[in-house]
Amino acid sequence: MKCVFCEIVEGRSPASVIFQDEALMAFMALRPTAPGECLVIPKRHVDHFTDLDDEMAQRIMLVAQRIGRRLRAEFKPLRVGMLVHGFGVAHAHLVLVPQLGPHHLTSDRFASIRDGRIVFNEGAIPVAQRAVLDDHARRLAIV
Numbered sequence: 653m654k655c656v657f658c659e660i661v662e663g664r665s666p667a668s669v670i671f672q673d674e675a676l677m678a679f680m681a682l683r684p685t686a687p688g689e690c691l692v693i694p695k696r697h698v699d700h701f702t703d704l705d706d707e708m709a710q711r712i713m714l715v716a717q718r719i720g721r722r723l724r725a726e727f728k729p730l731r732v733g734m735l736v737h738g739f740g741v742a743h744a745h746l747v748l749v750p751q752l753g754p755h756h757l758t759s760d761r762f763a764s765i766r767d768g769r770i771v772f773n774e775g776a777i778p779v780a781q782r783a784v785l786d787d788h789a790r791r792l793a794i795v
């Protein structure tokens with residue numbers, strides 16, 4: 653099964669790439685909840701993060717830690733959160749969130765509670781300009 657992340661891996665969809673090697677890739681979130689939000693994915697399409705093999709899960713975490721250090725240095729968030737969830741794109745991914753407050757873990761800008769229910773509105777977060785994302789990717793580059 654192919655998805656938008658597979659298209660990014662194959663170079664058929666644009667992305668502001670921070671890092672990649674033969675097996676994984678890190679790139680900027682298209683709709684960041686804060687400047688610097690980014691993702692680390694396996695290049696091979698795997699739906700559930702829990703289905704990744706041990707080596708890939710470890711490599712994703714290690715790359716996320718290294719990028720997280722760059723995030724702290726460049727964007728000065730209060731904390732760097734890491735989030736794995738199964739919705740949005742059905743291709744395993746770890747989201748690095750530059751947290752601007754204690755309730756900021758990817759959703760506080762697009763989730764709200766109405767009548768006692770959580771309501772999601774991804775469209776509330778604008779798509780970032782590619783030039784800005786490219787600049788952020790350069791600032792987060794790891795070697």
Ligand SMILES: [Zn+2]
Nearest residue numbers: 655658697743
């Ligand atoms: Zn995919």
